[in-house]
Amino acid sequence: MTHAGERVLLDTNVWLDAFLPERVARSAAHELISLALRLDVDLLYPVHIVPDVFYLSLIDVKRLLKGQGSDELVAQAARSTAWEYVNAMRNAATAVGADGSDVWLASKWEQLHDDIEDNLVLAAAKRARADYLVTSDIKLLTHAALAGVAAVSPEDMLGVLAQAK
Numbered sequence: 001m002t003h004a005g006e007r008v009l010l011d012t013n014v015w016l017d018a019f020l021p022e023r024v025a026r027s028a029a030h031e032l033i034s035l036a037l038r039l040d041v042d043l044l045y046p047v048h049i050v051p052d053v054f055y056l057s058l059i060d061v062k063r064l065l066k067g068q069g070s071d072e073l074v075a076q077a078a079r080s081t082a083w084e085y086v087n088a089m090r091n092a093a094t095a096v097g098a099d100g101s102d103v104w105l106a107s108k109w110e111q112l113h114d115d116i117e118d119n120l121v122l123a124a125a126k127r128a129r130a131d132y133l134v135t136s137d138i139k140l141l142t143h144a145a146l147a148g149v150a151a152v153s154p155e156d157m158l159g160v161l162a163q164a165k
Contacts, residue, residue, distance in 0.1 A: 008036060009044040009096065009125045011135035012052050012117075014154055019053075019085045020060050025136055028154040032134065033092060035161050043093035046124035048117075050086060050095075058082040096124040113143040125149045132157060 010033070017029035036043050061078040068074065098120065105126065106119035113119055118140045125133040126149060133144055133151040144151030152160070 006132075007042045007044060007128060007130045008132045008134060008157065009046065009121070009128055009130040010093065011121055011133065011137060011140070012049040012056075013136045014134050015045065015049070015053050015085075015089055016056055016060075017136065017154070019057055019088070022060070022064070025154060028158060032154045032158050032161070035158065037092060039161060039164050041161065044096050044124075044128050044130060045089055045093045046121050047095040047097050048120055048124075050089075052117075053089060054082045054086050057085045096128040098124065098127070102127060109143075109147055112146050113140070115139070118143075119147075122147045122149050125151075132160070 013025075014029050014032070017023045017025040018033050020026065023029075033043065058078050058081075061081045062074055065074045065077055069077075102120055102123040105123045106116055109119045109122065113122075118137065121133065121135070121140070122144060124130075125144075126147075131150065133140075133149050134154055134157045135141060135144075135151055136153060141151050141153065
């Protein structure tokens with residue numbers, strides 16, 4: 001069984017888990033991305049999450065480096081690391097674009113799920129015809145099926161991909 005050609009969209013939290021060393025779910029997220037790449041799974045990310053990945057990782061890296069040099073050196077190292085994370089995401093996965101139709105669709109799901117960012121992730125999964133949306137967001141996991149999107153946790157996706165090994 002092969003997963004080549006399968007399309008898997010990863011939510012912001014999965015990318016951050018994979019990149020940031022102190023995140024609880026780091027191991028599963030990192031293993032998921034590595035396995036998906038080995039199996040030629042088409043990894044995707046919604047383009048609108050790039051600023052979140054950048055700025056949240058920037059803040060976390062600054063916190064980790066605090067006191068290890070001048071404020072300017074710490075800020076420079078944190079910016080450099082945040083860019084490395086964004087570029088790693090770009091190299092591992094394909095960006096799913098967005099336009100006004102995604103905002104329209106996200107707004108249609110307001111009563112279902114009132115988090116606009118999550119609804120834009122769902123819209124990206126629909127746009128990309130993703131086979132799976134992978135997220136650690138429990139609320140999003142419970143509402144995704146109502147939007148017609150198959151959503152699973154990183155651990156569950158590892159199980160799906162492990163069947164192909």
